Amino acid sequence: MHGRGGGGGRSSRRSAASANVDTTKLYETLGVDKSATAQEIKKAYRKLAVKHHPDKGGDEHYFKEINAAYEILSDSEMRTKYDKYGLEGLEEGGGSGGAASEDLFSMFFGGRGGRRSAGPRRGEDVNHPVKVSLEDLYNGKTVKLAVNRQVLVGEARVCTSCDGHGMVMELRQIALGMVQQIQRACPDCEGEGYQCQKKKERKVLEVLIEKGMQNKQKVVFQGMADEKPNMEAGNVNFIVQEKDHELFKRKGADLLISKTLSLKEALCGFAWKVMHLDGREVIIKSKPGEVIQAEAAGGRPFVKCVPNEGMPSHGNPFVKGNLYVLFTVQFPKDGEIQPADVKQLRRFLPGSAMECDYDEDTAEVVHLENADVRSFGKGGVQNQDAAYDSDGEQASPQCQQS
Structure with missing residues (x-):
């Protein structure tokens, strides 16, 4: 194709420079097209x-790539420069403050040409879940787990097909006089930039579950992931997954158990045995005269605690949390209290008896029936048609009983 006007020489030089540089890697890192809007880039x-934050088990190096790519593509001036000249144009122009802190080619390609890398890249981390009981998290435990990984055999050599870049560029004609530049992983080295022999290795690791460890906490074995040429091996992370316990519920270093008491136990005292997580028998007993309420102020559950009987604190297992007890008081059912018992209860229970004076000849005495609060507002006749029976006579309203 022929250039137009006096700017043809400058345009040709830029086209020649762009033909050998990558202008798609940053878009691929974020998983968007080159035509993506600023909003689409931000969303991606x-x-x-x-998803890939290191605190959630993501790969730290890939997380840096994501941030560097967004930092460049979210700046319209830098994005334009990258679209024309690739990463070379950004580095020669100074790049951005964050992206310039690490060599861009070392970050995305592991170094190119005569560029010096700040050090070998680190491979991806491997995460394995480890289901752990609450007893093991209380007492601590060592678990032996086997992992299979890939290790290198002998020396690795630079792939001649991609010159160690791991990526190859292809020009594909899409129309008359128009070509498209496509970047893909080198098929000879599978995108690694180096060729070498590999073998499988089985390694048994001793995973130490420390006292008081939290759910989703990591036990890290550095450099035990797959080996890759010219790269530092990633880590193997064992992610603690706390199992549910049939008696205890945990939050931080505190434990919670639920206990249902009879009205007699709530008023007169109680004692019950709890098998703790370390195998101890703990007797939880009320103090003389202590009364367990049906609920706390504001309708909240009534809770008491046993100090220092919770979980060990991770890093300082001698300091423990508290053991909370959530109480429910079960009242007697109809017919369980005899008339003779009522007289005794009135004698000993505090508070005045609910008695009132009335004239038996004029006052009307009524009694309570079972009811459902959901039926409130549905009493009486609800529509005009239901006000009369099948014979046309007015029907008398009936009380709803359950």
């Missing part, structure tokens, strides 16, 4: 940043 970045 947020989604990837949450």
